[in-house]
Amino acid sequence: MLNSYTKEDKVMLAIDCIIFGFDEEGLKILLIKRDFEPERGKWSLIGGFLKVNETLDEAASRILYTLTGVHDIYMEQFYTYSEIDRDPVERTLSVSYYALIDIERHNEELIENYNASWHSIAEVPKLIFDHDKMLDKGLKRLRRRTSIVPIGFNLLPEKFTMLQLQKLYEAILDKPLDKRNFINKINSMDILIKLNEKDMSSSTKGSFLYMFDGEKYNAKLTDNFYLKL
Amino acid sequence: MLNSYTKEDKVMLAIDCIIFGFDEEGLKILLIKRDFEPERGKWSLIGGFLKVNETLDEAASRILYTLTGVHDIYMEQFYTYSEIDRDPVERTLSVSYYALIDIERHNEELIENYNASWHSIAEVPKLIFDHDKMLDKGLKRLRRRTSIVPIGFNLLPEKFTMLQLQKLYEAILDKPLDKRNFINKINSMDILIKLNEKDMSSSTKGSFLYMFDGEKYNAKLTDNFYLKL
Structure with a gap:
């Protein structure tokens, strides 16, 4: 009967973490060299198995920490993979998580x-x-997400130049952005505070520094925000 | 060891389908009265268990068809629930799916x-x-989705009035929309074909009929489309 609980239908559940990182070199992904069979020595997302006594969120944090040492980051669940033969050893579904963090x-x-x-x-x-x-x-999710919520609060120093912010968006979207157009669109978001202070390292004229306006930034996170770059 | 495959850690996987429907009365949800314990006689989403030999998508279609007779609809997976005690009988995770269909x-x-x-x-x-x-x-997903892709192709008759389209969006978003504002925004999406033909049932002046422009509509489905209503 369809709705009976039967032991036969239990499955293994894996969790795989897609950890994107950003630094001055651009967008990166955290991978691990697998040290057991099958596929020993190949590169893998950061993955492991769910234990019966933990939630998926807990498992994702535990696996990331145990395999890499990275901790205290916010990961978001985003899709559960279930192709029959995706794991050659045994029927295993995998719940994927993703995050974007500051590598430094x-x-x-x-x-x-x-x-x-x-x-x-x-x-x-x-x-x-x-x-x-x-x-x-x-x-794809990360790039779409970039259009729906503002990105950068935890990825840039507290004070940053418009160019640094542009480089972050260029790294995520993997395309060059027009400077003037970018500035206009970012300004229209109204989440930045322009400081009366300049970064003098890049030019003699210097570049104004900005900070995120925490309150407005957080409001945009839940708002029907949209930024088309 | 973390990465070993152990029988002990297998879990039950349920699938629950959130089937939204639209008709002239508005937005509805398809529910089923549960006929087994626990919670016999209570209302439930359309749910069942994954079988070892099927993918989640296959299971979702099978469960929906077996329990309700509804078939051939596109359902999208959207979240996997894993609270330890969410099912009192046995540790069971649930992968949820959702769809929006034309009730008629x-x-x-x-x-x-x-x-x-x-x-x-x-x-x-x-x-x-x-x-x-x-x-x-x-x-929430349905409402956000309404902002990101155009909605309506399978929910309205082939030819429809602007008022019918507005009522669809009002039903999904659960709020009244300003008529002139709605028309302007929909027109700016450029996915409609205005016909040289009127629906005369609602007023003596009649209301122009529209069709979706299939090609443009489909392009918007993958485009960085955004509609803020």
Whole structure:
């Protein structure tokens, strides 16, 4: 009968974390070299299995921390993969999570002997199982998300130039943006505070520094915000 | 060890389908009266369990068809629920799906003796387990989706008036919309073809009929479209 609870229909549940990172070199992805069969020695998203006594969110945080040392980051669940043969060992579904973090802020946490490392989005190696597909969907989600909520609060220093903000958006969207157009659109969002202070490192004229207006920024996170770049 | 495959960690996976329907009375949700314990006799989303030999998409279609008779509709997976005690019988995670369909077009399929029926969104009874939370998240997703892709192709007759389209958006968004503002925004989307033909049923002057421009409509589905109403 359809609705009976039967032991036969239990499945393994994996969790795979798509951790995007941003630094001055651009957008990157955190990968780990798998040290067990199958696919030993291949690159993988940060993954593990759900335990019976934890929620998916808890499992995602535990797996990320245990395999890489990275902790205290907000990850968002975004899709559950269920192709029959996606894992050759045993029927395993995988719930994917994703996050975008500031690499500098978490680099010290990375545990070296676990072989987790950052890879430029432009040069991602072939990944195990269906992880290429997951990464692809994660990237699309990240880019769409960039249009719906403002991005940058945790990815830039407290004070930043308009050029730094533009470079962040260019890295995520993977395309050059017109400077004047970008400034106009960002200003129309009304989430920045222009400081009476300049960054003098890039030119003799200097560049004005900005801060996010925390209150307005947070309002946009739940608002019907839209930014088409 | 973290990455070993162990039988102990297998879990039950449920699938719950949030089927929104639209007709001239407004937005509704398809519910089923549960005929087994626990919570026998209570209202539930359309749910069942994943079988080992099927994908989540296949399971969702099978469950919807088996429990209600409704078939051939596009459902989108949107969140996997994993609270430890969400099902009192046994640890069970649930993958939720949602869809928005034209009630008229599927009403004949509904199998009466399965107790599936449409309920106005304004008068949804208390649901079992965490289904209230699922419905709530599904509604939010539906409303956000309405801003990101055009809605209506499968929900309105081939030829429709602007008022019919406005009523569809009002039903989904659950708020009255200003007529002139709505018309301007819809026109700016450029997905409608205005016909040289009027619906004379509502007034002596009549109301122009419109059709969706299939090509432009489909382009908007993948475009960075945004409609703020």
